[in-house]
Amino acid sequence: MRIRSLTPLALIIGATLCGSAQASSDDTCYPTFSLLRDSLDVCNNLAFLTPGNDSRVNLRLLLADRKALPLKPNALSDDELSAGYGPVPFAVTRLEEGVIEGDESEESGAAALSTVLEQLGIKRETSDSAGQAFLQGEGSRCRSNRDDSAADFIGQLLDTPSLSDAERQSLARSRVQLLDGCTWEGEKQAALLPTDIQSADGKAFLTYLQAASDFYSGRFAAAETGFASLSNSRQPWLKETALYMVARTRLNDAQKDAFDEYGMLKENIDPAPFAKVAEAFEQYLVAYPKGNYALSAKGLMRRVHWLSDDFDKLAEDYTWQLTEASEEQRNMTLEALIQETDNKLLIFMADAAPSALMTATSDLMQMRPDQQYKLTRDKLLAQKDIFAQQPAMFDYLQAVFALYMDKKPVEALKLLPKDIPASLDYFAFSQQTLRGLALEAGNDLPGAQDLWLKLLPLVKQPLQREQLELALAINYERSGQLAKVFASDSPIQSAQVRLILLGKTADAPLLRQQITQGISDEEKATAQFVLLYKELLHSQFAAFGDDLKALPEKTAETKLGTSLGYLYSTGQTLQLFHWNGSKAESDYTCPSIGDTAALLLANGKDPKGLNCLGEFILRNGLDGMPLDQRPSAPQLGSSEPAFKGEVFSRLNGYQTVIADTKAGRDEKAYALYRAINCYAPSGYNSCGGKDVGQSVRKGWFKQLKTTYGATTWGETLQYYW
């Protein structure tokens, strides 16, 4: 996003434009448990440098290694947990402080202003100021017209002995009045400025007020002339402030036509005027390297570089700010700077810049498949000099290119170190992770498994261990060694990872084992639930009957939500399998689910059994049950499910009954009634199974209304869909 604004606080704005930095992750993020992804997904980041990570995450990993900003993941929020998240992968918001700096200068400014006004015996009519009316980060040059700057000015009046009391009063009153607005035309402006100033210093302060009001009003030529005339003022504050204001005035003038109607930065802006702006800021910074406005001037230089499309300098600015500047040398927090770097530089950076940090981050973005700017092998190889000090990073980027772009894992392996260092920062961890992924991509599953296991005791940085658990679990699953995940000495402790495997791929013996050996009550209950559910829905009625006997009369009331794949507050409990059918909501009576299964065990096409299994699904909201959905490769849980064959669908069941010439009258009528209702009210089938055409449904309806017209269901149904 590029904005149209004439702001002295360009710096803050960058932080807020895309607005993602602060958004809580409550809305839209869901986890995808996979380590291999090349396209951007802000909801699913990993703890190693990869094209699939949000650029801000990759930047943070690199900054953590440089000790510039430690990685401090937030605890998982309730919303994240209810969306199914574990520790890894993580949404970009997990790493964000999520605190925009409050503007404390507002309160301190008001206090300072009332102090100086008190000394002059001036009372303010209102505590509002034009500059304080804006939102955090809203862009306007008017923002600096506020209490603290007025207090500075009036403080200087008090400290300048050559002024008469009357002059001090007039100038101070005028300054306070200027706080009310930001635009004054001719007469209005004249009326605000004092006319009784005689002394030389007094006139200089008056010139300043005139220039400042011209500046806020957008009359930049007049403002610059006014400020420039103070460049040799003997009043030191006026001299310094005017020098800074000359630069700010030029900047506002230079950018005034840079944006289109909707605030977008225009293409091909003439950089020439910005050179003069830069000159003015540099002049100020040379004269006052630690001056009152040095931070602002330095920050505004970024804006100059941004507006003049000078990406090399902009990359240098951000690199310095992020990795070298001390806190006193920064005009904003690192958090906000990361956001600004992304908004203003990384997403627009087509080519390499002299900064290795920014180039590496940008290269990773450009290795996504759907990128506007694409990295090519030639472009990458041409960056050798940029990475002269970091040859390992250069190798790493080439390895990423080999694996993600060229799909040549063998080539990637050649570029990655085999030796594992004793301690792994995020870069070393990335090298080893990429190696493991390349081994897996080359089908060397045992090699990768060996590597993941070797890394486990070595990792110390946040999120590394959690990522390794996921990597190892995926490897075990793909290697057909699921039992290892659940072995008593398994390093895989992440609840989400274990539960996904139980729900998606575990076979009956493993599930039975985890009913007693699960590492938590939730895991035990999940295993039992999955076992019973899958046996029932895969028509393994004998096994279901046996395993149902092990279900205690009074089951745990633990609600199984995300552990079964549900989102938010939805879920089931084991009590489900004590369903006794007694409610008969549609006047169709069913036995318990155990007896229903027994009917189907005796005869797989038993009409009552089929209708009642359907009733069980319908009444308990099991249509579209998440356990039946198989994740797509290469996600965790995407391997061939252990329970074979089709999942029972209500629609199929009803069709079987409808086609059964020996089925009882009520059974037939109810099957017709329910089958038609599968398409209510939208015309879409909500019962699973193979769709049938509308003419078939019409036929069912006719049959129900004629042959079975006297049954409850024949009487009640008025439509078909």
Add this chain to the structure above:
Amino acid sequence: MQNTLLRWAMLGLLFSGSAEAAVDARDHDAFWLWSGVASQPVLDQAKTLYVLQGQIFAPRRDRQRVDFIAQGMSVTRLPQQGLWIVYRAHTLRWPESVYRQLFGQVQRWQDADNAVTGIQIDFDARTRYLQDYVTFLKDLRGRMPARYKLSITGLMDWSSHADPEAIGQLKGVVDEVVVQTYQGRHSIDNYAAYLPRVSRLGVPFKIGLVQGGDWEAPGYLQRSAWFRGYVVFLVNPR
């Protein structure tokens, strides 16, 4: 990149490959302009614009605090006949300062010679928060200068899962609901099932579409007395 509306943009891109009934912005004249979305020629034909201007949220590490940050373009003079100023709310616990700044900003748009129709609140009111949301909106309505209208974005599933009483209370409080045809990453592909209920809310409603996304208007929509047309969420061309 996680605003309720913005996520549609991603969906739009997902679907943009599909040929069937893709939403062509040129067929419409009301648009959302979100932050980070570049202007495009289709804006010339816009009669109504919904312009994102800010976000209200409780910072993650300090849930007691509420921040209000600016988003989108600076206040400027826009040519459209109808302008809605949009705020994205993550929390409904607004301190007085938020109301003051919000109305102040709307006033600045008015002062810049714009035809400000009203204020739109984009809050992801999952069904369970709906009653709180209604209470909040009633209060907001009471504080708003009378000349402005109040619009909200709404989720499709309100009409099926929400407490009908809470929904009913929206009548007379909001002037319109712009119903999203996408929720989370799930496209509500059975919108056909929801929309008849939406039309029965008794509140003027528009349908929110995403540029390049899929849409096939159900026939009954045009017959609904409450249907007021579409708003298209613009996305950047690829």
